[in-house]
Amino acid sequence: MATVKKQSSEADDFKRYVKNFWKIFGFGFLGIILFFLLASWGVFGHMPDFKQLEDPSYNVATEIISSDGQTLGKFYLENRTPVKFADLPQNLVDALVATEDERFYEHSGIDARGTLRAIFTLGSSGGASTITQQLAKNLFHKRSRNPIMAVVQKAKEWIISTKLERQYTKDEIIAMYLNTVDFTRNAVGIRSASKTYFGKEPKNLKVEEAAVIVGMLKNPSLYNPVSTSEKRRKLIYDRRNVVLGQMVKNGKLSEAEKNKLVGPEIKTNYKPESHKEGIATYFREYLRGFMDKWVKDNPSKDGEQYDIYRDGLKIYVTIDARMQAYAEEAVESHLANLQEEFNIQQKTNKNAPFVNISQAETDRILERAMKNSERWRIMKNDDKSEEQIKASFKVKTDMTIFTWKGEKDTVMTPLDSIRYYKHFLQSGMMSMVPQTGEVKAWVGGINYKHFQYDHVGQGARQVGSTFKPFVYATAIEQLHMSPCDTIIDEPFYMPQGKYGIDAPWNPQNSNNQFRGAVTLKQALAGSINTVSAKLIDKVGPKAVVDMAKNLGVSSKIPEQPAIALGAVEITVSDMVAAYSTFANQGVYIKPRLISKITDKNGVTLYEPKVETHEVVNKEIAYAVIKLLEGVTETGSGARLKWGGGGGTGYNRMTGYPYKIINPIAGKTGTTQNQSDGWFVGMVPNLCTGVWVGNEDRSAHFKGLIYGQGATMALPIWGIYMRKIYDDDQMVYKVSEKPFERPANLSIKVDCWKPPVNDTIAKDSTALPTDEF
DSSP: OHHHHHHHHHHHHHHHHHHHHHHHHHHHHHHHHHHHHHHHHHTTSSOOOOOHHHHHOOBBEEEEEEESOOOOEEEEESSOOOOOOSSSOOOHHHHHHHOTEEEEEEEESSSSHHHHHHHTTTTTTOOOHHHHHHHHHHHHOOOSSSSSHHHHHHHHHHHHHHHHHHHHHHHHHHHHEEEEEESSOOOOOOHHHHHHHHHSOOOOOOOOHHHHHHTTTTTTTTTTTTOOOOHHHHHHHHHHHHHHHHHHTTSSSHHHHHHHHHOOOOOOOOOOOTTTSSSSHHHHHHHHHHHHHHHHHHHTTTTTOOOOTTTTEEESSOOHHHHHHHHHHHHEEEEEEEHHHEEETTOOOOOTTBOOOOHHHHHHHHHHHHTHHHHHHHHTTTTTTTTHHHTTTSOOEEEOOTTTTTEEEEEEHHHHHHHHHHTOOOEEEEEOOOOOOEEEEEEEESSSTTTTOOOOTOEEOOOGGGGGHHHHHHHHHHOOOOOOOOOEEOOOOOOOTTOOOSSSSSOOOOTOOEEEEEEEHHHTTTOOOHHHHHHHHHHOOOHHHHHHHTTOOOOOOOEEEEEEEGEEEEHHHHHHHHHHHHTTEOOOOEOOEEEEOOOOOOOOOOOOOEEEEEESSSHHHHHHHHHHHHHHHTTTTTTGSSOSSOHHHHHHHHHHOOOOOOOOOOEEEEOOGOOEEEEEETTTTTEEEEEEEEEEEBBOOOHHHSSSHHHHHHHHHHHHHHHHOOOOOOOOOOOOOOOOOTTTTSSSOOOOOOOHHHHHHHHHHSSOOOOO
């Protein structure tokens, strides 16, 4: 009897245990459901709604896109430019799925098998997060260190993951995930990572490169491929090979293919995307200023101001990436060599790089530079006295300086560094299509990181003889002259009081010689000062000023006769636009930098209007073109037609063969004391202006051999155009044809052209110069 009671009691206890187990399980199950419901209702914190899932709010960089479809740069807080799944290579997708989520195409956001495996192995078999869960985490929250909140966040992550799976396709989820990953070193998203670490678009990634990027997902800092530590390099190498092994395991790569890829060292092409580095840096900074104003004047439909650092705008610009690269290469290749000659000449100058100025004038230049420096600004904000600040400029400091052979670490005083940087020749260069106003290249200086002043848009410099065509154009229009009309080159005298001058004016030619009767074409080719003086005397300074203003020159020009020789400060941008008017048959077109601006969805927000007005008729414009052709036929621009080693001037030093035999209309310019060298040159559908000089006008070459525009600026134009003509892949085709001749031309333009003298062609010192 006792045995029966005992068995009955044990059976009751078992039933009670079972009943309690199911109660606990049921309450636990209901509790979990309630927990997830509360999380989904936002009780434990904000949960994204349908609209947020449709348009996740992460920072997207504004992208600057060239006319030939290349990314010139970005404006960003996070360097992120989203890509679509179609822009991803299959090898990257295969590597991602094989390594991060093998059953990605089988589950619905949560991998139950992976989760259970992670629970039972306490995580030793790997994490359980799916790609979708990782996307949810990247989009909407950061992991909390609080264990309880971490559990809450995990639940929210699961809920978001299931919503994402219902909202998007698997392919879209992969693209979104790769767009949200921070790959460090200012590379957020797959496109920035691909461009930064391998210098290419994602679609062009090789299998081994895709494996490196997928390997970074585990820990972007630890497995960063540009690390130089030997220990880290070994970790990165092994991690890449793990990814390749996973691809083999999942049938996405053969064993033989893997064996070819696991051996070689990782090769990168590290190109950090920085505001101060890369292509078209000066243009991008100019564009930033434009955009800062544009967003204030053009709010969105809801009245909010666009944020160029977050809203993913796309700015389609007129710059051609190839032409921009060639322009920068031309500036660098010429000035790096010219700088050597400048430095040689300064070795005997005790006040280098300043020439013929007093110590007081030198001190004023250096003090002005100190007060404009970042050091001065910071110390002034820290309430340091002027004496303390000046004293700091005389203390030796570790610094990195610019050289044409790369940055160099050195020790010098900040004051010495100011004088060092004053040695450097600077340049401004712009190319424009005369018929449309589209700016194709913009080089504001030699290195934006170290020299941030823009010599295209900001810097107005004296233009010297490049101003003379405006005088000739006025004379042709008002006096009905032609390039073939004769004028006497002889001593010229203008009395005091005429046109308001306060002293007699007696301009001299650069060689102090007079040639007698010459045509206007010969006079401009030889840049004869007395002829320009005679012409402005006949038409009056006001008429020339009016002509320059109509040609788009925005600088203030004094109504003085001396402007005929170029005593005027004008920007490179204005000079190129003015010259372009003649190539565009007398119609001025304002330079245009932007084609359109769109939002991140491709909706057009802005398309600029072309601003034009007629300045002179077609015949006068063509007559000026023929005058300017004379400069490159027999004048200071003739060296453009010659070849490499047998060329003259600086062309002989570099050995760079221009050999541009098609018609070129252009003009060199040199200002007093060789402080500024210019060349503005045109072919029918491209006008390019180049200025070269030191930051301070008191720093300059001592003589005309190296200090004239034909030596300082013209070679940059020649190198640039030669590169363009040699590139068969150019999207924009630069013309090699003659300028269009107006029908029934009534102005005589076909003058006798003397042959180029062989002696002159081989001796740069015998060439016509254009001194101010």
